[in-house]
Amino acid sequence: LIQLYIPLNFLGVLYREVKQSLTDLDKMFTLLSREREVADAPGAAPLQVAGAAVRFEDVHFAYDPARPILQGLSFEIPAGKTVAVVGASGAGKSTLARLLYRFYDVSTEGGGRITVDGQDIRTVTQDSLRRHIGIVPQDTVLFNDTIAYNIAYGRTGASREEVEAAARAAHIHDFIVAQPKGYDTLVGERGLKLSGGEKQRVAIARTLLKNPPILIFDEATSALDSANERAIQSELASASAGKTTLVIAHRLSTVAEAHEILVMEAGQVVERGSHQDLLAMGGRYARMWALQHAGQGAGAAGAQETASH
């Protein structure tokens, strides 16, 4: 029996890992084929994190060699600061997140590298890199399990008290305890259906529990109502306090406080600076901002439209 149990248990773990990666992190990503390409370098050491400063240095990247996406991109997220990336759909924003999490490696032909506290992420173990990064994805797909399980996934072995504290901080606790079975309520396809905003709060709670020094927040493209959007923003602000944060923003309202904003177009940064700098520049960002404000009467969908086009 024991002999049978071990492989089955192993398969269960493997299945969960595969499922997590496929659903949460990147739907287009096939874990097994990617893992063969992005492997630990021989003798890779664990990432040593002090403040968790992130640097993209002259980064080149193409999914398909015939179609370069990033051609010499450089920027820095100082330890504990937030950098926001905005730009049209397809500009390459999510690609930055995928490269930082090392789903893909920077192209070797173009040179360039991504570092965390000075260490090239290709030289450290993937496991240690990913332990230090939390991702709040655009669209969180929940497991068909209890809400407590879905939050605790951020850190295996977390106690119920820790799960509740994270849920409180993500402002989802009151919603959970209002359900007939509280934290034991089943969610997902076969359980309670959560709204986009509620799912994103579960993802924030999961990330708070993991408590990584680096955070990637891929803002939902789907329009939330404006009350929900403001609430998510304030939860994000508390989740990212003191963390090195990369925000991929589809609505400009999220980015005004960022240390630096990068405006991307076809893989290039076409404008960069603080919100005030960019408004004063009177360029693309300023036009997007003006359009977004003019379009506010049209609601969140109108605002999103202006930010992404």
Ligand code: ATP
């Ligand atoms: P959005 O705002 O729509 O999420 P984005 O700025 O995040 O867009 P990316 O997802 O980074 O854009 O995509 C940049 C470019 O790379 C796009 O032209 C896209 O079609 C292409 N691309 C993205 N993923 C892949 C992939 N797995 N294989 C091939 N091309 C891809």
